Amino acid sequence: MPFREKSAWLMLICLGLVSVAYAALVATMSNAVGQLVPPLIPLLVVFTVALVVLATGSHIVIAVLAPRDAVAPTDERDRAVSARAGTWSGYVFAAGVALALGLYLIVRNGDLLFYCVFGSWVLAQLSEYAFEIAFYRRGI
Amino acid sequence: MSKAPPITNRVRELREARGLTQTDLGDAIGVTRHTIIAIEQGRYSPSLESAFRIARLFGLGLEDVFGWEEPVRSSRAGKR
Numbered sequence: 001m002p003f004r005e006k007s008a009w010l011m012l013i014c015l016g017l018v019s020v021a022y023a024a025l026v027a028t029m030s031n032a033v034g035q036l037v038p039p040l041i042p043l044l045v046v047f048t049v050a051l052v053v054l055a056t057g058s059h060i061v062i063a064v065l066a067p068r069d070a071v072a073p074t075d076e077r078d079r080a081v082s083a084r085a086g087t088w089s090g091y092v093f094a095a096g097v098a099l100a101l102g103l104y105l106i107v108r109n110g111d112l113l114f115y116c117v118f119g120s121w122v123l124a125q126l127s128e129y130a131f132e133i134a135f136y137r138r139g140i
Numbered sequence: 141m142s143k144a145p146p147i148t149n150r151v152r153e154l155r156e157a158r159g160l161t162q163t164d165l166g167d168a169i170g171v172t173r174h175t176i177i178a179i180e181q182g183r184y185s186p187s188l189e190s191a192f193r194i195a196r197l198f199g200l201g202l203e204d205v206f207g208w209e210e211p212v213r214s215s216r217a218g219k220r
Binding site: 069076077 | 183
């Protein structure tokens, strides 16, 4: 398995775990106060740091296991996979943002708009990793 | 999503005949071993530049290494 495919798997898992944990915490806090809690910077910082630690640690492990692959520069296939996955995930992000803006026009809730756009961003990133994995495995 | 490209190749056969490893071939043309594996398995069609590099490395022409396989049409379409 190419290093970049392993990396995509790890990022998909790490970002997926952190995002689910963040969404669960926001949902729990919102249920407790009976309304959607506004985005909290300290909470975002904690989850960002957690993601960085998880991603860095897991990448160190795969780099130690396959040092030659880890230092190899990207080649034409890596660039093609990355470009196509980026294009497709861009559509995911655009669709999410369009839905978020549409929802804002109906609900007029800025906090909800933030979460919807933030969620679209995360979903787009997750889909980019998933597309990369698919293109590496099924061909491009 | 992605479907297999209609480009066939004899890279594996030619590489093995010359006693090269996938890593050797990848290093020679500037791609990773994994890309050579993908080319040999038909999961990736190399760029024109890499295709020429591979053909030249084997001392052959491009069409001696790579071929074009016409996509199989459905029997219904074929009868028309």
